[in-house]
Amino acid sequence: MTDDGYAELTSALRGFLDAVATAGPHDQVQALTDDLRRWTAILAESRQEEGKRVFGERFDLPDRGQTLTPVFAPQVVTTSKVEGTAWFGDYFHGSNGAAHGGTLPLLFDEVFGHIAVERGSRARTAYLHTDFRSVTPIGVDLQVRAWVERAEGRKLFLAADLRDGEVVCAEAEALFVLLRDGAP
Numbered sequence: 001m002t003d004d005g006y007a008e009l010t011s012a013l014r015g016f017l018d019a020v021a022t023a024g025p026h027d028q029v030q031a032l033t034d035d036l037r038r039w040t041a042i043l044a045e046s047r048q049e050e051g052k053r054v055f056g057e058r059f060d061l062p063d064r065g066q067t068l069t070p071v072f073a074p075q076v077v078t079t080s081k082v083e084g085t086a087w088f089g090d091y092f093h094g095s096n097g098a099a100h101g102g103t104l105p106l107l108f109d110e111v112f113g114h115i116a117v118e119r120g121s122r123a124r125t126a127y128l129h130t131d132f133r134s135v136t137p138i139g140v141d142l143q144v145r146a147w148v149e150r151a152e153g154r155k156l157f158l159a160a161d162l163r164d165g166e167v168v169c170a171e172a173e174a175l176f177v178l179l180r181d182g183a184p
Ligand SMILES: CCCCCCCCCCCCCC(=O)SCCNC(=O)CCNC(=O)[C@H](O)C(C)(C)COP(=O)(O)OP(=O)(O)OC[C@H]1O[C@@H](n2cnc3c(N)ncnc32)[C@H](O)[C@@H]1OP(=O)(O)O
Pocket: 059, 109, 110, 111, 112, 113, 114, 117, 123, 124, 125, 126, 127, 153, 154, 155, 175, 177, 178, 179, 180, 183
C-alpha cells in the first residue's frame, strides 16, 4: 500500500459520514458547512479525468480508496470465488438498526466485481437479484462469499451470500457480461 495518506483519508471520510449519519442538531453546523464548502473548492481545482483519480481507482488501498460501498475486506480472491468480511457503518443505516436495503446489491456488485477483475476481464453487471433473508445489522463484522456458478461464452453467472455468523442476511445472483473488444 502506498503511504501517501489516502488510506487514512478514506478511513477519516467513512468516520465523518458515520458521524453525520448519527448526529443530532448541532450549534456548529454552519461552521461545518463553511469548512466543507472551502474544501470542496480546493479539491475542485485538482479535478481529474477518470483514470487519474484516487476515489475507486486505487486498487492498492482498502476499498479502492472509495466510500460509496460498505467496507469490504477480501481475504480470498480467485478467478472462481471471493471471500471476505463486510461491515456496514452508520452511514448505511436504513431503519431499526438494519442496513438500507439498497446498500446490499451495492455491496454484492462490488464483491462480484472482484471476480471479474481477477479474471482479467472488463465486464459489466447485466442484472443483479438480491434476496433479503434477514436484517443486515449495522456495525458488525459480516462474512461475504461470492462464486462463479457457470460461464457461458461472454456470460458469467455469479452467486453470493452475506452472513452474520450462522444467520443468512442476504443472497444474490448476478449476470456479468464480458465486454466486446472496443466496447466503451
Ligand atoms: C485488486 C482488487 C480489485 C478489485 C476491483 C473491484 C472492482 C469492482 C467494480 C465494481 C463492479 C461494478 C460493475 C458494474 O456495476 S457495471 C455498471 C452497471 N451495469 C451497466 O451499466 C451495464 C449496462 N448494460 C450494458 O452495458 C450491456 O447491456 C451489456 C454490456 C451488459 C451487454 O451488452 P453487450 O452488447 O456486450 O452484449 P449483448 O447485449 O449481446 O448480450 C450478451 C449476452 O448476455 C445476455 N444478456 C445481456 N443482458 C442481459 C440481462 N439483463 N438479462 C439476461 N441476459 C442478458 C444477452 O441475451 C446475450 O446472451 P446470448 O444471446 O449471447 O446468449
